[in-house]
Amino acid sequence: MKSAEQFDVIIVGAGIAGLYMLYRARELGLLARVIEMASDVGGTWYWNRYPGARCDTDTMEYSYSFDEQLQQEWEWPERYPSQPEILEYLQHVADRFNLRPGIAFNTRVDAANFDEASNHWRLRTGDGTELSARFLIMATGCLSEPNIPAIEGMDSFNGPIHHTARFPHEGLDFNGRRVGVIGTGSSGVQVIPVIAERAAQLTVFQRSPQWTIPARNRPVDPAAVAAVKADYPGFRAHVRTQPGGDSASTTVNDFSAMSVGAEERKRIFEERWQLGGSSFYNSFNDIKRNPESNDATADFVRSKIREIVKDPATAELLCPDYTLGCKRGVIDHGYFETFNRSNVLLVDISAAPIEAVTPDGLRTADADYALDIIVLATGFDAMTGALLKIDIRGRGGQTLREKWADGPVNYLGLQVPGFPNLFTITGPGSPSVLSNMVVSIEQHVDWITDCIRYIVERKHSSIEATEAAQEAWVAHVNAVANDSLAVSCNSWYLGANIPGKPRGFMPLVGFPPYVEKCEEVVAKGYEGFVLT
Numbered sequence: 001m002k003s004a005e006q007f008d009v010i011i012v013g014a015g016i017a018g019l020y021m022l023y024r025a026r027e028l029g030l031l032a033r034v035i036e037m038a039s040d041v042g043g044t045w046y047w048n049r050y051p052g053a054r055c056d057t058d059t060m061e062y063s064y065s066f067d068e069q070l071q072q073e074w075e076w077p078e079r080y081p082s083q084p085e086i087l088e089y090l091q092h093v094a095d096r097f098n099l100r101p102g103i104a105f106n107t108r109v110d111a112a113n114f115d116e117a118s119n120h121w122r123l124r125t126g127d128g129t130e131l132s133a134r135f136l137i138m139a140t141g142c143l144s145e146p147n148i149p150a151i152e153g154m155d156s157f158n159g160p161i162h163h164t165a166r167f168p169h170e171g172l173d174f175n176g177r178r179v180g181v182i183g184t185g186s187s188g189v190q191v192i193p194v195i196a197e198r199a200a201q202l203t204v205f206q207r208s209p210q211w212t213i214p215a216r217n218r219p220v221d222p223a224a225v226a227a228v229k230a231d232y233p234g235f236r237a238h239v240r241t242q243p244g245g246d247s248a249s250t251t252v253n254d255f256s257a258m259s260v261g262a263e264e265r266k267r268i269f270e271e272r273w274q275l276g277g278s279s280f281y282n283s284f285n286d287i288k289r290n291p292e293s294n295d296a297t298a299d300f301v302r303s304k305i306r307e308i309v310k311d312p313a314t315a316e317l318l319c320p321d322y323t324l325g326c327k328r329g330v331i332d333h334g335y336f337e338t339f340n341r342s343n344v345l346l347v348d349i350s351a352a353p354i355e356a357v358t359p360d361g362l363r364t365a366d367a368d369y370a371l372d373i374i375v376l377a378t379g380f381d382a383m384t385g386a387l388l389k390i391d392i393r394g395r396g397g398q399t400l401r402e403k404w405a406d407g408p409v410n411y412l413g414l415q416v417p418g419f420p421n422l423f424t425i426t427g428p429g430s431p432s433v434l435s436n437m438v439v440s441i442e443q444h445v446d447w448i449t450d451c452i453r454y455i456v457e458r459k460h461s462s463i464e465a466t467e468a469a470q471e472a473w474v475a476h477v478n479a480v481a482n483d484s485l486a487v488s489c490n491s492w493y494l495g496a497n498i499p500g501k502p503r504g505f506m507p508l509v510g511f512p513p514y515v516e517k518c519e520e521v522v523a524k525g526y527e528g529f530v531l532t
């Protein structure tokens, strides 16, 4: 058998996480290799090329902070940068720091086995190549494995069917076409208004209505940019003190929605609605905790939907009745207004589910819809999908699939007992998708880098989380989740969007206390880990 190519570190994925991890690993003087199945860098921003795709985190926050010159020089055009702009930024980073030579593109990792004799990971890629490394770092993304629903007859459709996260690079011509979009999550809410402007007819198949707030995107204010750049490190430090590692630009009104009268409450909601973006959720300090405040907020948003959407029956269908803020918050660019267009039809598939794709379109329980193009905005097998797609085997040949059969378990969202020297960046059990992900990614990469340096300097051969630490951590993550309203509806945070996926709240609420815990673990000599 051909001997495997050897590295100190193998990183799987060349998104925001993989790129930064490579940069840090090289700084340590380690021989590192990134394996990426796409043909270029970018991850999320490489794959999600659907029209309307953009960030919903403020531009000055959703970027790397590790290089002062980079953050000083890069110019963001808008408050919420578009997919091409973010991709261009990540390509620039890859070139600026000469990262590309360390990346194997068009290469998928299929299997990873821990060899206990040598304390090394052996990887197999799609073309059968073998690689080996002491440390294996999964930067495979929380939202990278598309959820393609198993609808009968998909192969029989006469036109193209594309998932939003696998959109053709050359784009799709919607002009004069009859288009169906399935799904009204963040991706659906972004793609629907843009397709509506181009298509002859757009039919939106909605299973659950969406809580969404106007984004009010706009060109960046040069004075505000200059103020941030005058002290970018200070700005970043402030962002890291926020519960979600973001929203530095708008502070929380630090009182309950119930502590003011109805008129004042409405005035504050209106002020934040006009400001736009997720700052709306900070109108009061208890919207996501206190059911009464949540109801008042929900009533306000429903009143806005009824005000915007002219057809009362359509407006009612668009009004959610589940807890606001329970699914991932969405901000939009003219979403509800789109349903006033004469070429847009909303179909409620919660009442009459989709039965099949036919050669000419889609059939629900009560009607047939003629379509030329189908867009699946059906989301992701989030947080665990990309990891479990790889056949990962740890100590004693135990598979990660077995270990996570009842849901993901680990310590700090960083390591799984039985899988030494393997780290997950923004793994389940860490703030990850409940935070500004660039901030969480940088925190994880920095922690992993320090950990590897510690191991190398002290000549340890491996690091492995203990079962006891895992047990306590999982209990903590569950306790924090159960204390919020986030567990009160079906969401991908709970795995509820994937048939058969074990139900359990996967991310951890609260970025600053998590960082404190990570630092405390290090201060106590990597408490909860065994260093061999």
Ligand code: FAD
Pocket: 012, 013, 014, 015, 016, 017, 018, 035, 036, 037, 038, 042, 043, 044, 045, 046, 048, 053, 054, 055, 056, 057, 062, 107, 108, 109, 110, 139, 140, 141, 142, 143, 144, 187, 386, 390, 425, 426, 435, 436, 437, 438, 441
């Ligand atoms: P990814 O960008 O997902 O990169 C993972 C990479 O791993 C991919 O390139 C994938 O091809 C590769 N990979 C996976 N498995 C394998 C394998 N087996 N072999 C080889 N390669 C593999 N977050 C925010 O904080 N703010 C936002 O506004 C925001 N907007 C988003 C918009 C969209 C449309 C989506 C889908 C997500 C958004 N997110 C947002 C979350 C976003 O995923 C993160 O912000 C961030 O881009 C994740 O970076 P990453 O490097 O961790 O993962």
Ligand code: NAP
Pocket: 054, 055, 056, 057, 143, 147, 149, 150, 164, 182, 183, 184, 185, 186, 187, 188, 190, 207, 208, 328, 331, 349, 354, 377, 378, 379, 380, 433, 492, 497
């Ligand atoms: P999503 O939030 O999971 O939404 C998927 C949509 O498809 C939901 O409306 C869902 O309905 C529907 N759906 C799923 N399976 C279906 C089926 N079998 N039949 C019919 N309908 C089905 O996915 P997403 O919109 O891609 O967003 C995922 C995450 O990516 C976001 O929450 C966010 O973190 C990130 N994202 C961010 C942005 C941004 O603005 N920055 C943009 C896109 C994505 P139910 O609700 O009933 O399950």
